[in-house]
Amino acid sequence: MSEYTITFIKNEQPKEKPDSDHLPFGKFFTDHMFIQDYSEEKGWHNPRIVPYQPLVIDPAAMIFHYGQTIFEGLKAYRTAEGNVQLFRPDKNMERLNRSNRRMCIPEVDEEFAIDAIKHLLHIDQEWVPSAPGTSLYIRPFIIATEPFLGVRPSKNYQFIVILSPVGAYYESGINPVKIAVENNYVRAVKGGTGEAKTAGNYASSLIAQEVADKEGYAQVLWLDGLEKKYIEEVGSMNVFFKVNGKVITPALNGSILEGVTRNSVIQMLKHWDIPVEERKISMEELYDHYINGELEEAFGSGTAAVISPIGELAWNNEHMIINDGKTGAISSKLYQTLTGIQYGTVKDPFNWVVKVK
Amino acid sequence: MSEYTITFIKNEQPKEKPDSDHLPFGKFFTDHMFIQDYSEEKGWHNPRIVPYQPLVIDPAAMIFHYGQTIFEGLKAYRTAEGNVQLFRPDKNMERLNRSNRRMCIPEVDEEFAIDAIKHLLHIDQEWVPSAPGTSLYIRPFIIATEPFLGVRPSKNYQFIVILSPVGAYYESGINPVKIAVENNYVRAVKGGTGEAKTAGNYASSLIAQEVADKEGYAQVLWLDGLEKKYIEEVGSMNVFFKVNGKVITPALNGSILEGVTRNSVIQMLKHWDIPVEERKISMEELYDHYINGELEEAFGSGTAAVISPIGELAWNNEHMIINDGKTGAISSKLYQTLTGIQYGTVKDPFNWVVKVK
Structure with a gap:
C-alpha cells in the first residue's frame, strides 16, 4: 500500500440532503470527509476518507493556542449534463502551499491533494446540488495538532477536506x-x-x-x-x-x-x-x-x-x-x-x- | 443549581506525575480541566471540572477556519510551607476580557473565572511541583465552536482551563x-x-x-x-x-x-x-x-x-x-x-x- 493509497470507510448512516432551493452558505456538510496526518517521522501519511465526524483533539493542541493553520476554498459545479467539475483547483493548491510556507506548515503534494478532493467528490457526488446558482463548496484546511504550549511550529498536523452544499453567497443574488x-x-x-x-x-x-x-x-x-x-x-x-x-x-x-x-x-x-x-x-x-x-x-x-x-x-x-x-x-x-x-x-x-x- | 455551580467529575484514572527535576515547558498536563459552554440563548453556562480529555469538535467549527480565539497564561506557585498561590490573576482575567472584546468573543465573569481556576487548582493541587523554579502553568483559553463557514463571529464558544507542571522556561536558567x-x-x-x-x-x-x-x-x-x-x-x-x-x-x-x-x-x-x-x-x-x-x-x-x-x-x-x-x-x-x-x-x-x- 503506497503512501498515496486512500483508505475508505463508508458512512452507513447517510444524512438527508437539505432542500437545494434554500441552501445557506457553509452550514450543511456531506456524508464523508478526507483526513491525512503528518508527523516528523512519517511525513504526510494515512490518507483516508471517513464518515463526516467530529475531530478528537487534545485541548493543548497548538491550533487552539497559536493558530498555526491555513485553509482553501473552491467549489464543485453540476453541469446541465449532470457531470461534476472543478474550477482551477491547481491554483488553490498552489496557494495552499504558499500559505503553508508562510505559516511554517509542511507542504502537501498538490497533485495528490487534487486527486484526494476528486476521490471525495466522487464518493459524495450526490451532494453536488443542481439548482441554479448552487454548488458544492470544498474546504481544505490544515491544523497543528501537537499538544504543546511552547511557541514554535508544531510537529504534527492534520490535512482535512470537508464539503458543504451551498446556495448563492449573497441570498439576494448578484445585487450591488x-x-x-x-x-x-x-x-x-x-x-x-x-x-x-x-x-x-x-x-x-x-x-x-x-x-x-x-x-x-x-x-x-x-x-x-x-x-x-x-x-x-x-x-x-x-x-x-x-x-x-x-x-x-x-x-x-x-x-x-x-x-x-x-x-x-x-x-x-x-x-x-x-x-x-x-x-x-x-x-x-x-x-x-x-x-x-x-x-x-x-x-x-x-x-x-x-x-x-x-x-x-x-x-x-x-x-x-x-x-x-x-x-x-x-x-x-x-x-x-x-x-x-x-x-x-x-x-x-x-x-x-x-x-x- | 445556579449558573455558577461547578459540576465535578473525578478522574478515576489519575496519571503518574512527571519527574519534577526535569520538567519541560507545556508538555505534561494534569488530571482535570475546566470547561464552560456559551450559546446565544444561555450565555456562559454549564461550568464543569472533568477528567483531562480530548475535545470533540466539528471539523467545521469556526476556530479551525477563522481563528476566533484568545488565551491567557499564569502560574500557581508552591510555597516553602506547602501552600499554593497565584500571582495577580485579576490582571490576567482583565486582559482576557480585553482580548475578548477585540476578537468579538463574549466576555466572561472575571471573578467567577478566578474562582473556577482556584477550584481546579484545589482538585489538582498535588500537581503543583515544589522543586526550585518549578510551577504549575495555567492556560485559560476560549475557542469558537459553531460549525459554520461564513465569516462572522461564532454563536458558540468553549472556555477551557488546562494545567501544566513546568520547569524553568529556559532550561539553562536566568542566563543572558x-x-x-x-x-x-x-x-x-x-x-x-x-x-x-x-x-x-x-x-x-x-x-x-x-x-x-x-x-x-x-x-x-x-x-x-x-x-x-x-x-x-x-x-x-x-x-x-x-x-x-x-x-x-x-x-x-x-x-x-x-x-x-x-x-x-x-x-x-x-x-x-x-x-x-x-x-x-x-x-x-x-x-x-x-x-x-x-x-x-x-x-x-x-x-x-x-x-x-x-x-x-x-x-x-x-x-x-x-x-x-x-x-x-x-x-x-x-x-x-x-x-x-x-x-x-x-x-x-x-x-x-x-x-x-
Whole structure:
C-alpha cells in the first residue's frame, strides 16, 4: 500500500440532503470527509476518507493556542449534463502551499491533494446540488495538532477536506452592495500574514465587519496598514474599479490575498481586450475619479460570491454612489462568463475547468 | 443549581506525575480541566471540572477556519510551607476580557473565572511541583465552536482551563540570551490584534523565530510594522532597557501586548525609586546609547520566563554586547524579587499574591 493509497470507510448512516432551493452558505456538510496526518517521522501519511465526524483533539493542541493553520476554498459545479467539475483547483493548491510556507506548515503534494478532493467528490457526488446558482463548496484546511504550549511550529498536523452544499453567497443574488471604507482597523500589513489564507487574518477582521454590519454595510473596504491611504481588499474579496474604460485593481503587495477569481478576472478582461492595471490606488485618487464622473463600476471578486458589485462606497462623510447603485455591464458580463464556464454553459478558452470522473 | 455551580467529575484514572527535576515547558498536563459552554440563548453556562480529555469538535467549527480565539497564561506557585498561590490573576482575567472584546468573543465573569481556576487548582493541587523554579502553568483559553463557514463571529464558544507542571522556561536558567532584531517580518500593527492575546499573533511570529533559531538566536526583537524603526517586543515578551541609570520600555501603542509582568516590573522599579520611562524607542536611539556606553542592561519580561536578560542584540551587521554578555544587577534584582514574591519568600508590598485555599 503506497503512501498515496486512500483508505475508505463508508458512512452507513447517510444524512438527508437539505432542500437545494434554500441552501445557506457553509452550514450543511456531506456524508464523508478526507483526513491525512503528518508527523516528523512519517511525513504526510494515512490518507483516508471517513464518515463526516467530529475531530478528537487534545485541548493543548497548538491550533487552539497559536493558530498555526491555513485553509482553501473552491467549489464543485453540476453541469446541465449532470457531470461534476472543478474550477482551477491547481491554483488553490498552489496557494495552499504558499500559505503553508508562510505559516511554517509542511507542504502537501498538490497533485495528490487534487486527486484526494476528486476521490471525495466522487464518493459524495450526490451532494453536488443542481439548482441554479448552487454548488458544492470544498474546504481544505490544515491544523497543528501537537499538544504543546511552547511557541514554535508544531510537529504534527492534520490535512482535512470537508464539503458543504451551498446556495448563492449573497441570498439576494448578484445585487450591488454597500461597502464602508475602514479607517480604524487593519486587516494585514507587509511582513505579516495578509498573503496567506490563514485563520488570524479573518479573526482580525471580525470587529470591523461587526461595526459595518450595524451601520448597514455589507462589508468593509480595507486600506493599507501603513498609511491607511491605499486600497487593499473588500471584506474577504479582492476589489476592482472601472475608471474611464480601464479596470484597475490593487497590485499584490505582500498584504493582499492572491485570489483565484482575481487572477481569472484579470485574464478574462485581457482576453476581451479591456485594459487592466494592477497598481496602487489611493482612496483620494478613487474619490477624484468619482467626482469627475470617471468611476464607472466597482466590484469584489472571490470564490464564494464570484463577482459582487459595489453600489455604494462610504468614505468618511462621503457616500459615493457608483453606476446609480446598479450592477455594471462589465461586472455583469464577468459574472455571467465566469459562472458560465464554471457550470459548463460557456466555452472555456483557458482550460480552467477540471472534470471529476 | 445556579449558573455558577461547578459540576465535578473525578478522574478515576489519575496519571503518574512527571519527574519534577526535569520538567519541560507545556508538555505534561494534569488530571482535570475546566470547561464552560456559551450559546446565544444561555450565555456562559454549564461550568464543569472533568477528567483531562480530548475535545470533540466539528471539523467545521469556526476556530479551525477563522481563528476566533484568545488565551491567557499564569502560574500557581508552591510555597516553602506547602501552600499554593497565584500571582495577580485579576490582571490576567482583565486582559482576557480585553482580548475578548477585540476578537468579538463574549466576555466572561472575571471573578467567577478566578474562582473556577482556584477550584481546579484545589482538585489538582498535588500537581503543583515544589522543586526550585518549578510551577504549575495555567492556560485559560476560549475557542469558537459553531460549525459554520461564513465569516462572522461564532454563536458558540468553549472556555477551557488546562494545567501544566513546568520547569524553568529556559532550561539553562536566568542566563543572558542572544536576540536578533527582525527587519522583514512584522508581528502586529496598530489597528490589528497585537494588543490581544490571540492565536494569530503567535502564528504570524513563527517564521521569524524559525529563521532566528537557525542563525543561533533565542528570540527576535520586533520592530513597529509601520516604519520598522521603533522597538515593540522581544519574542513573546515585553522588553526593557537600562540607559544611564533610567529604565526605558516601549509605551503601549495598540500593537504591544500589555504584559502582567511588564506592569509588575514598572511598579517594582518605581517602588525602588528607579526612574522608568514608557515611550517610543527607536533602534537608532538604542544603538547610539550603546555606542556611547550608556546601554547598561536589557531584558525581556513575561509570565513564562519572568525576566530574561539580553546579552547580545544583533541589528543589521552590528552585534551589540550588553553588560559584557552578563546578567545585569537590575535584571537580577527584579528576577529575585518577583520570583521571591511569587514563591512567598519575599515580602509582597503590593498584595499581588492570591492564596489558593
